[in-house]
Amino acid sequence: MDFTKPETVFKLENIRNELVKMEDSIIFQFIERSHFPTNGNVYIENNAKLPLGDFDGSFLDWALMHLEVTESQLRRFESPDETPFFPDRILDSILPSINFPQILAPSAENVNYNNKIKGVYIKEIVPLISKYDGDDANNYGSVAMTDIQCLQSLSRRIHFGKFVAEAKFRSDEELYTKLIKEKDIDSIMEHITNSAVEEKILQRLTTKAEVYGVDPTNKESQRKITPEYLVKIYKEFVIPLTKEVEVEYLLRRLD
Numbered sequence: 001m002d003f004t005k006p007e008t009v010f011k012l013e014n015i016r017n018e019l020v021k022m023e024d025s026i027i028f029q030f031i032e033r034s035h036f037p038t039n040g041n042v043y044i045e046n047n048a049k050l051p052l053g054d055f056d057g058s059f060l061d062w063a064l065m066h067l068e069v070t071e072s073q074l075r076r077f078e079s080p081d082e083t084p085f086f087p088d089r090i091l092d093s094i095l096p097s098i099n100f101p102q103i104l105a106p107s108a109e110n111v112n113y114n115n116k117i118k119g120v121y122i123k124e125i126v127p128l129i130s131k132y133d134g135d136d137a138n139n140y141g142s143v144a145m146t147d148i149q150c151l152q153s154l155s156r157r158i159h160f161g162k163f164v165a166e167a168k169f170r171s172d173e174e175l176y177t178k179l180i181k182e183k184d185i186d187s188i189m190e191h192i193t194n195s196a197v198e199e200k201i202l203q204r205l206t207t208k209a210e211v212y213g214v215d216p217t218n219k220e221s222q223r224k225i226t227p228e229y230l231v232k233i234y235k236e237f238v239i240p241l242t243k244e245v246e247v248e249y250l251l252r253r254l255d
């Protein structure tokens with residue numbers, strides 16, 4: 001898949017292959033996060049234990065915002081598959097623009113689920129993947145950095161729903177145009193859903209977690225990520241959020 005060649009992007013098969021590759025990044029980033037406790041202090045906004053001058057937010061927000069400012073100057077958010085958590089704070093790139101062809105509808109950049117993704121990650125995912133529920137002040141920086149890796153991978157995966165939705169729209173423009181004009185959210189959701197594909201993803205994740213989640217030379221060692229939790233995270237959060245992105249993108253597709 002090459003964003004400078006739109007014809008490679010609109011093939012559902014290519015998009016699904018990218019989603020499969022992203023599973024590995026997400027699993028390995030979860031494994032990195034599993035070395036640390038929950039460290040709730042990192043997520044508390046304006047936390048007296050972690051003073052950040054006049055910054056309004058959590059330590060994680062502060063680190064993520066500063067990283068995004070730097071990454072924006074390195075052209076990260078010009079790529080159509082990257083969505084910033086702080087769209088109001090990012091800067092122009094120092095590198096010359098690549099001028100990607102217009103692949104998605106112009107309203108695509110307004111579909112930004114990152115606040116929701118961050119909320120779900122902190123509340124639902126961190127407790128499942130952390131080593132234990134507790135605090136380790138010596139690792140606040142490491143935790144924030146691994147959280148950022150997890151969040152950026154989840155964000156890319158979930159916002160890939162825009163490409164899936166565009167491919168599906170192009171495969172049956174007449175049907176989707178009708179449903180979009182009628183704002184028939186339930187029918188759009190029904191048409192973008194492919195339960196067999198979802199089932200296959202969950203089965204593959206079970207196998208991957210069984211293999212990647214434990215030291216292969218010591219099967220008795222502690223599991224870093226369990227199939228049960230990985231499947232739960234995909235089934236309850238990752239896939240439903242991807243579908244929400246698909247529906248919202250389609251609702252704005254004709255704007």
Ligand SMILES: O=C(O)C(=O)C[C@]1(C(=O)O)C=C[C@@H](O)C=C1
Binds near residue numbers: 193194197
């Ligand atoms: O592959 C698709 O068709 C998608 O829409 C992506 C996805 C997913 O999140 O993985 C979402 C909805 C479908 O039911 C199946 C899978």
